Amino acid sequence: MKTKDKILKEALRLFNERGLSQVGVREIARSLDISVGNLSYHFPKKEDLIMELLSQIRMANDARYEEYFEGRASLGRFLGTFRQIMENQYRYRGVFLGHDEINQVIKKHFDYLSIEEKRRKFFHRIYTDLAKAGELKLAEGDIEFLISFITLFGRFWMMEASISFTDKSKEEIIDHYMGLLKKQLGLFV
Amino acid sequence: MKTKDKILKEALRLFNERGLSQVGVREIARSLDISVGNLSYHFPKKEDLIMELLSQIRMANDARYEEYFEGRASLGRFLGTFRQIMENQYRYRGVFLGHDEINQVIKKHFDYLSIEEKRRKFFHRIYTDLAKAGELKLAEGDIEFLISFITLFGRFWMMEASISFTDKSKEEIIDHYMGLLKKQLGLFV
DNA sequence: CAAAACTTAGTACAATGTACTAAGTTTGAA
DNA sequence: TTCAAACTTAGTACATTGTACTAAGTTTTG
Numbered sequence: 001m002k003t004k005d006k007i008l009k010e011a012l013r014l015f016n017e018r019g020l021s022q023v024g025v026r027e028i029a030r031s032l033d034i035s036v037g038n039l040s041y042h043f044p045k046k047e048d049l050i051m052e053l054l055s056q057i058r059m060a061n062d063a064r065y066e067e068y069f070e071g072r073a074s075l076g077r078f079l080g081t082f083r084q085i086m087e088n089q090y091r092y093r094g095v096f097l098g099h100d101e102i103n104q105v106i107k108k109h110f111d112y113l114s115i116e117e118k119r120r121k122f123f124h125r126i127y128t129d130l131a132k133a134g135e136l137k138l139a140e141g142d143i144e145f146l147i148s149f150i151t152l153f154g155r156f157w158m159m160e161a162s163i164s165f166t167d168k169s170k171e172e173i174i175d176h177y178m179g180l181l182k183k184q185l186g187l188f189v
Numbered sequence: 190m191k192t193k194d195k196i197l198k199e200a201l202r203l204f205n206e207r208g209l210s211q212v213g214v215r216e217i218a219r220s221l222d223i224s225v226g227n228l229s230y231h232f233p234k235k236e237d238l239i240m241e242l243l244s245q246i247r248m249a250n251d252a253r254y255e256e257y258f259e260g261r262a263s264l265g266r267f268l269g270t271f272r273q274i275m276e277n278q279y280r281y282r283g284v285f286l287g288h289d290e291i292n293q294v295i296k297k298h299f300d301y302l303s304i305e306e307k308r309r310k311f312f313h314r315i316y317t318d319l320a321k322a323g324e325l326k327l328a329e330g331d332i333e334f335l336i337s338f339i340t341l342f343g344r345f346w347m348m349e350a351s352i353s354f355t356d357k358s359k360e361e362i363i364d365h366y367m368g369l370l371k372k373q374l375g376l377f378v
Numbered sequence: 379c380a381a382a383a384c385t386t387a388g389t390a391c392a393a394t395g396t397a398c399t400a401a402g403t404t405t406g407a408a
Numbered sequence: 409t410t411c412a413a414a415c416t417t418a419g420t421a422c423a424t425t426g427t428a429c430t431a432a433g434t435t436t437t438g
Binding site for chain 4: 381388396
């Protein structure tokens, strides 16, 4: 294997282990028994390394989608494709994960599992009450689904916004995401 | 205002401006015209500062939820509460945002808006085809909703997993999130 | 009034990303 | 085979970062 590929492979391994920001170029070089100068020859900046990994993900994902479009449209096929995408993302998880100080700080200082537990109970109560009051019609499993939805949603809507809506105002952004939440809950009215 | 509060306020302002990892303790001190030693007296570690801000968010949010629980259960009231939560999160967005190298790298090197556009068209086609094939029953606005959902979902399921499911295997994690996606799409079958 | 709380300026250290040099080695095309 | 390009090495250097400490002052408060 070419040194360049070795670097990419080992870097991804280390990123998956500890996260993007926790792995320095010196460590990647040390782990491969090559010099920093060598690594620097192939990837002058850490960014270049990350970019290469990102390109690999994109190419792999694009290939999956193209495969999908070649066949007939079916829910089963789509779900299969999406699962492959997820597997692929997981393979490169280090590129996406652990690069955030914040979650590390939270995990270090808060009893995060109990916060999670509390949050679940919170929403469970909210949805149960709404069902009792006749505001929502919830079947078996719906509550768990809605809890998962709002957990993911509440945690990441703002990151999503910072990526997708760079030029929108606070009000527009919040309106947009409130619209999503309303629509989602509206499916159970 | 006490110095401690001044520090918190200015730190948040800078974090909101450029993101957690882009603002150093020296800059916060300089910006306030106080010494690093002084800042260090109040917050020995940057983490301590972040923790304080996080606590403020939590307290504010908890207060909103408690208010909600004091009144009667209604969808409208819940949505109102959630909007307040979102406003609050937005106020502290710097603590959550921009702390990730990855999005900065992506935005710097890729034409991100066109990728976004392409992704939307991708999913638009997928859902339209599925509707035509009779696999999904989609009314006005449903497609936009599903696109927004899968965009958020596909981007953040893994981060969510890294927070919520620390002990689960890859297969279990992917199964769980595939379950959510199936359930969501199942609502339109 | 005295102690506690606060503030200052300054130093220090290890780690990081980045950048460069001068020298060798390997490899592939003419 | 030859020779230039591609690759690899070890080492140096620099600015920036989080973190930690000191010794000295000032302000606040019980």
